[in-house]
Amino acid sequence: MPQANAKLNAFPVFMRVEGEAVAIVGGGEAALAKARLVGQSSAVLRIIAQTAEAELLSFIAATGAVHVAAAYEAAHLEGAAMVFAASGDEALDRRVAEDARRLSIPVNAVDRPELCDFFTPALVNRAPVAIAIGTEGAGPVLAQMLRGRIDRMLSPSLGALATLAASFRGAAERLPKGTGRRRFWRDFFAGAPASGHIALVGAGPGAEDLLTLRAHRLLMEADVIVHDALVPEAIVAMGRRDAERLPVGKRKGCHSKSQEEINVLLVELGREGKRVVRLKSGDPLVFGRAGEEMAALRDAGIAYEVVPGVTAAFAAAADFELPLTLRGVSSSLVFTTGHDLKGNSLPDWAKLAISGATVAVYMGRSVAAEVAGRLIEAGLSPDTAVAVVENASLGNRRRFHGTLADLPSLEARADLSGPVMTIIGDAVAGANFERSEPLAAHRHEDTASATAEGVEQ
Template identity: 50%
Template sequence: MARLRFFPVSYDVAGRVLILAGGGEEALAKLRLLLRTEGRPVVFAAQACAELVSLAQRHGVTIHPRDPSVADVAGAALLFVATGDEARDGALALLGRATGVPVNVVDRLDLCDFAVPAIVDRAPVSVAIATDGFAPVLAQRVRAAVEALLAPDFGRLGELARSVRGSVGEAFSGNAPRRRFWSSLFDGRAAELALAGDLDGARRAALSGLASAQEADNEGVVWLIGAGPGAEDLLTLRAQRLLQRADVIVHDQLVPEAVIDMGRRDAERISVGKAKGRHSVTQGAINDLLVRLAREGRHVARLKAGDPLVFGRAGEEIAALRQAGIRHVVVPGVTAALAAAADYAVPLTLRGVSSSLVFASGHGADGSEPKGWPEVARAGGTIAVYMGRTAAAETHARLVGNGVSPSTPVAAIENAGRADSRALVGRVADLPALAVRDDIAGPVLILVGEAIAAGDFAAAEPIAPRADTPASLLAAE
């Protein structure tokens, strides 16, 4: 995983001196930025361009016709160097470090203590976009996209927050209830009034909502959220929003860290680690955990791979929450069958070929799950067998034993929906070979049916070693 060289922070410069060394165009750009802060810029330039002189005069900024000395820099908040002369830049960077003042040297990353991000200014709200100094043009492109997303008056929400911050602090004793109030505030009537320019009305609406918010604060909730097949960009917008609101994230083994990290950094994270053969937490214990957390008044994101209602045991958790009287909401996710079909353009239903689709569990191939899905395959429907690799031989026996032709097309998709998705293709007759392959590490979904032959498997591998190409493996004998 790539790591940040520069740690992103917001630095308090209110009322403090900001030293700028340089008088050319780069210095002019820096002065424009510094004038947007509450700091006190002071310029040192033996020669300053006319536009910089004019800007400094308009804002009462002093320009000293020389380089700064140790005495000038000592006690300053920050030192910006933009002389354009490598030797002077290096000497001034050393001077800043000698006085303990953080230094930024334009276009000299090796001399910088900090980098200046591209900034979207909606004061008192700001958005900083940084690329560790390596791609400023990319940062500017991202900035343009963010500028388009945030209305020019977006900063009024920050003004609203500042006006009621003291009252909110007095009303709630902990961080979690305060955070929940702020979340509801920015989604409600007060925010609408603020954005419309009625800051007084917005403040009154915010304060009037404090009492009801205090009463409702003790109510916990469990969001059963589908994390999809693993790719972060397949998470729904609703799931992203609720992850940011959750106090606790209770997640399964198959949910990638990158998806969990889309929640708040300060949210508690609890792995319940359920995976085939490694049930570190029983389902009953998970049910009890969700009930306990919600009764503590916490907002709980129960994060499940795929869709919660498709082999996610959400039904058992919902029953436990319902019995305990806990408020709960289900947020759908992209299930593995749909992700696998999308990866390889497989029509799960196809006019004139297949008009039905069944989701089946490979864990139940021995007959422990409800019967009927082999009959659907025999009648021409499409079957999606979840968690199917280790039970591939049993699935083969069950299909063939119920009259499904051994030549029926099959595709086994490893890591469906992810960047490392991989397809192996063949026929029902090849399924026993899938169970004994030792080159498969990720979860496997098996697609069975005549419609599978219409998928795009040009780059697929055969399930079993054969002389045919993958495409011909899908052709009926």
């Protein structure tokens, strides 16, 4: 709890700088950092540096900032609204601070709080909306961490909404002051859209820090989160605390709702005016049945968007440090499921596998023998490299390596209960197998027999 008598030693204000000069003394990294910060405003930058580093010179050229390429003199500060001493030289920074005070100009000296009239905040910019986080110089890293969290929470369109609100100011002023006017603005900013909005969001392979910034922002704005069983609770919990959470199952052998029921649910929520996040494991467009949900929403006239996520194949490849494409070895990539091999004829992608494509198979261990058998029957070498990951991207992931001939051994692994990703192809040989287990250690005693059984199923 905050202390009741806690006092701020620096009072936060927003200073008008439109068209005003802001002087920065220095030619290095510190000066560039301040220039980038102030450059987010409509101030006229005046950078005073007899010699400047290449990156700062590039910034000056790109932004049209005024460059005073001369040894510093107090006259260079005249007419400025504020001054930054960022030379890195203590004696010069102190001189700049003293000159600024003599000219009645507020000054900030980088990393020298005792010379500062004001402190620069960590800034979240949604112009004309701005959120400044300050620690009075005590914890700049903390301020940056808070800035990152707030930035993820706020929609990129917040500034456009504030600008739109400004255009309604005249109309709002015709309303009586007090409750009526406050209600108008509250409804303007917080009112739910009449037709609702559905976001089909990729939750990634499981690790919460692989969630995209856009996905996190939408979760923080959602009224309802509709999530699959494979989405970890840690990711669902990243949503707005008071959001309604609706699990819809969709795990092998356990479907709490059919796909048609999910489609109907999303349409109903949209018609109720709800902001909905439909949270899918991995990427919604990769074996996520997003096509059916988008069709239902289009037919119902419900607004929706798709937010991509990190699909399991990419996470599994990263866990193995495995190149999915490799110059001179594999220049194409196939995403498929083991169930594609259950028909009487081989799918077209099987020919690509034989030609050297890397094949990422989204499947459980129950179809491993069938996949291996059909591919070997089609002509893919039994010695083709294979990588298998259970729970890709998570701390409890398990990695296995071997050959296509070893793959049927997965069916005997009752200890693998998480989602399994299999990657097959010559490029797999370039993976890092140091932290993985050999599949061969778990092969059936009669591999050939196991493979044949897989073909017959």
